[in-house]
Amino acid sequence: MSRRFLPRRHLNRLHQALVQAGYEVIGPRVKDDTIVFAPLEQVDDLPWGWQEQADAGRYRLQHTAGRRAFAWNTGPQGLKPWLFQPEQVLWRAEHTETGLNFRAVEPSPERLAFIGLRGCDLAALKIQDQHFLDGPYADPFYRAQREQLFMVAVNCGRSADTCFCVSTGDGPEARFGFDLLLDELDDGYLLQTGSAEGDAIAAHLPLNKASVQQLNEAKTALAGARRQQRTMPATAELAQLVDRLDHPRWQQVAERCLACGNCTSVCPTCFCSKQDSEGDIRNRQAEQVQRWDSCFSEQHSYITGKVVRHKIQHRYRQWLVHKLATWQQQFGRSGCVGCGRCIAWCPVAIDLVEEAHALLETPKEGEHG
Ligand code: SF4
Ligand code: SF4
Incomplete structure (x- = not known):
């Protein structure tokens, strides 16, 4: 689908459409002086105006005069803990009158829609998929949760001093793995869909035709994010x-x-x-x-x-x-x-x-x- 424009005042309609489709919305929020992915009750909870200053051994959030919700690049975690949990009980056993009883723990996935993932997050997810799903023994916990995700990705309009996704070929734009993709502008979002589920959600949004100026603005921001980056060896x-x-x-x-x-x-x-x-x-x-x-x-x-x-x-x-x-x-x-x-x-x-x-x-x- 070609990109269309969602005015900023209607971003809450995206949240509503996801909730109506049965998803719990997970998005970036400011917590403990970082950006974390957490349940997002409303779009007001997004980190409006927040941006990180990152360097080797350093991460500081600062509030800027900007009016954007996705002006930051990364927090300490992306998707990983939601699919590959830091702690997972695999099975339980107990003594019973008739002997030892073993019980498998069944996966309990939730229908989750993530807002604010970056190209690097989706590239990492693809690698995690290879590891957890593609071998002879797929991880049942990972697989069950993986099947319940809806992804709203955002192209990066700036790069932190620690970013080098251009060198690895994974950003600053997201190229695959999303249901919806946003470019954030001051007054709204360019939106494109990447799946049938994304098309279904987009059908509920008040989208306008994107202007040439808006398209150019997004292109210029991406070029700027690329230029800001350091270089990893090939x-x-x-x-x-x-x-x-x-x-x-x-x-x-x-x-x-x-x-x-x-x-x-x-x-x-x-x-x-x-x-x-x-x-x-x-x-x-x-x-x-x-x-x-x-x-x-x-x-x-x-x-x-x-x-x-x-x-x-x-x-x-x-x-x-x-x-x-x-x-x-x-x-x-x-x-x-x-x-x-x-x-x-x-x-x-x-x-x-x-x-x-x-x-x-x-x-x-x-x-x-
Ligand atoms: S973060 Fe990694 S490289 Fe840095 S001190 Fe800890 S183990 Fe060493
Ligand atoms: S820069 Fe590379 S090695 Fe370091 S955390 Fe990100 S993906 Fe892992």
């Missing part, structure tokens, strides 16, 4: 990281890295998990719980009686080489969508882009791996 170059396993930079970065795992928690494509078996105090009931894990935790590399990556430099190397290089063999692309979250939320300001450039450089004389 994907083919990143594949060469597998030949840099002895680079002295691993040790240098390990001297700063706390192995806290923040970078993997905020990364929208990271999917590592562990399972814990938990019993009650009387040992009558037990649960098998899946939780997010991180390749930065020492135990994550525990294999048959031995931790194989006991040094932080080896864990950082595992994360970066897998994410940027060996992921290409596994999934046909790099595991990074250029959202910059791992950079902003690293407490010691370790910067993935800076590290990738440094690792691809030849070590200086006197440096040892």
Whole structure:
């Protein structure tokens, strides 16, 4: 569908149409000095005028004189926690008079409509789909919730200082995976549909023909967002990281890295998990719980009686080489969508882009791996 124009005063009609279609609307809101996706009762709850200033190890929200709801780029989380929950009970067991009774936990998906997703979020979702759905054993919890989503994406009209989605090919515009796509202008939204469900919702909206000026304004904003970005080495170059396993930079970065795992928690494509078996105090009931894990935790590399990556430099190397290089063999692309979250939320300001450039450089004389 060609793009049409939704006046700003009618954005609430989009919210209403989604509610009437049976969705709970999830959108960006200001919470704890960040932008989070949370239930959105009304469009007044959107982060009108808020924008983030992000840099390595830094994320601050500031309120601007602007009248836009989507002038920010990312918060600490995108879609990941909604589909791949930080904690998920897989099954329960209990002692009964006749013996042990095992019960599977059934998925309980909700019909959710997300407003405000970005190109990088949808690119990350596509990667998560490959991991959770395309293998021989699809994740039933992920699959059930994935089938209940409606996506309203927004093209980015600016880039944060941590963004580099142009380098990864995932933004600043959303190219796939949305039901509706918006470009935000001062007085309203250019809207295009991307699915039959999107067409059905758009049919309820008071849309006007978009003017040439509005179309040009959106194009100029996207071009500006592209220009603002920093540059990650090309994907083919990143594949060469597998030949840099002895680079002295691993040790240098390990001297700063706390192995806290923040970078993997905020990364929208990271999917590592562990399972814990938990019993009650009387040992009558037990649960098998899946939780997010991180390749930065020492135990994550525990294999048959031995931790194989006991040094932080080896864990950082595992994360970066897998994410940027060996992921290409596994999934046909790099595991990074250029959202910059791992950079902003690293407490010691370790910067993935800076590290990738440094690792691809030849070590200086006197440096040892
Ligand atoms: S790179 Fe930063 S965020 Fe990641 S584990 Fe190290 S200190 Fe934590
Ligand atoms: S590695 Fe960092 S920049 Fe890339 S997708 Fe993950 S959090 Fe975003």
